Amino acid sequence: MDLGEWSVLEWLALAEYELLLFAGVFFLLGALDEIAMDFAWAWLRLRGKIRTHSVSRADLRHRELSGRIAVFIPAWDEARVIGHMLGHTLHAWKQRDLVFYVGCYRNDPATLQAAIKAASRDSRVRLVVHDKDGPSTKADCLNRLYRAMLQDEERRNQPIRSVLLHDAEDLVDPAALALIDRTLDNADFVQLPVLPIPQPSSRWIGSHYCEEFAEAHGKAMAVRDALGTGLPAAGVGCAFSRNILDLMARDNDDKSPFSDQSLTEDYEMGLRVAEFGGRSRFMRVRGEDGQLIATRSYFPSSIARAVRQKSRWIHGIAFQGWDRLGWENSLAENWMRLRDRRGPFSALVLFAGYSLLLLSGGLALLDLAGFGNAWELSPLLYGLLLANMLAFAWRIVMRFSFTTREYGFAEGFRAVLRIPVSNIIAIMAGRRALMAYSRTLRGQSPQWEVTDHTYHPAQASGSDELAEQAS
Structure with missing residues (x-):
């Protein structure tokens, strides 16, 4: 079928498919990284290497x-x-x-x-x-x-x-x-x-x-x-x-x-x-x-101040850190530096994920209205979605546990509810950091944006x- 003959619904379905594939793969990679850190913490704690x-x-x-x-x-x-x-x-x-x-x-x-x-x-x-x-x-x-x-x-x-x-x-x-x-x-x-x-x-x-x-x-x-x-x-x-x-x-x-x-x-x-x-x-x-x-x-x-503060962290740690500190020969050291510098890419993946959520919701409403669904989940995509759901559930458990340990049950519960807030701030801060970094590449000196x-x-x-x- 000629692409020029595609309907708007088919183009939206294609966008949904591509966003699902991109966000699903990279969300899972990020989740595996976090799970590796979780298990490293648990193993080192069991061996007595980590103690309070x-x-x-x-x-x-x-x-x-x-x-x-x-x-x-x-x-x-x-x-x-x-x-x-x-x-x-x-x-x-x-x-x-x-x-x-x-x-x-x-x-x-x-x-x-x-x-x-x-x-x-x-x-x-x-x-x-x-x-x-x-x-x-x-x-x-x-x-x-x-x-x-x-x-x-x-x-x-x-x-x-x-x-x-x-x-x-x-x-x-x-x-x-x-x-x-x-x-x-x-x-x-x-x-x-x-x-x-x-x-x-x-x-x-x-x-x-x-x-x-x-x-x-x-x-x-x-x-x-x-x-x-x-x-x-x-x-x-x-x-x-x-x-x-x-x-x-x-x-x-x-x-x-x-x-x-x-x-x-x-x-x-x-x-x-x-x-x-x-x-x-x-x-x-x-x-x-x-x-x-x-x-x-x-x-x-306030959201404006939080975004400004976090954009400075992303700019300094991710962009300037890559430029100024580079990488080391140690696998463990490079793992940690990679985790430090993933902020801009994490913001991009989060933006893709929330865009997918909005688009899928709109297409689901159209499907209920009788416009039909342009594609169906393959077993591979179904497995990818299932893996992401399980990883997200695990992330909720860890976030709740660590927050509860320091702040109590109520704050731990609120921490789970605040996950979307954290993600939106991260998206906004990632964009702002990229713009600030691009200005320094054109010769502008970095500015100390103090938090009020x-x-x-x-x-x-x-x-x-x-x-x-x-x-």
Whole structure:
């Protein structure tokens, strides 16, 4: 039959067939990848390679540091949260061998004023005003803090042992500092889990990060640690030894450790630790109260902000990661890097899947209206659909289980209901990241698109002392 003689219904049926074949095959490949990670986690856990240790929070809170620690906090347009973050952190971490470097910009007086007010209460806080207008990139701000640290060391003769990274919206764990310091006795990079805080006012957008981090930092990062592959830094709740930072700085032309052209400099630095002979550790530890020692924070509660944040992650990890980090000779390492970089393609497959869902629904209605069905499922396609359905059911079980472990049954149930929301955000973020990456290929410099933060978790702590510290 001549293609020119095909009816609209036949063309739609062909599109449905092709979308089903494309989405079905690649959904299944993605599902097999996830199942492989699930079984790797289960096997390593059975062998004792993955364990969640328990410690005494009181012992950690009163433990003296092994050396002086610098905390880098880059801040752009963070006037509404930086004071609360510093107030809570200074109250939680009372060790004297600690200095906070807060990076502000000269054209951001509101953040600078809020930071000055919080810094005035504690001599451990050092405000650093960038000598250029912001925002540049987060890495550029971190490099400015690194240079300020070097100047302080030379002037005061107080060497820094390690550098801890945090953001202005973070709620630190009182036991985290000592845990990181203790782990750095035998490591060059340490990452603690990140736990997004569920948001009753944003059950569908802001809270969907809960299940994503519950799986990523409850399973994938634990597997990477056990296998000895590169550990990506989350940019918060992570620390680098001074030795590894200096090695990275000497390797760069500008003698700064952070790459100011990278949108995910933290991810990049975490993977590069092994290149310089360093050891990385992911520390998943619970206190005697059963709570995970982790960094907590509110994540974006609107779809526009969530898409903007995730597009930056995809741009930096998938596109820039491929360009800047390449691949390694290790099969396990390349598996992990491939997982990291699948974001753009996953967005494409998800878009194909939802397009198929809409098209199939429309054709089903036409079939009920008597227009007929232009084709029928072959045994091969039927098997493909069945395999995808079983894989999706398994994915639901895993998502529910890991979310429930950290947040309880109700949040685990909501995590399952939020799967379509997560997918739609991923599709939108993938498209936005591709557009941003294409602009950099035409010569445009990457921009630090900071996520807006209007509320800090310490404001809801209910503690009069914390409220006084952050007021």
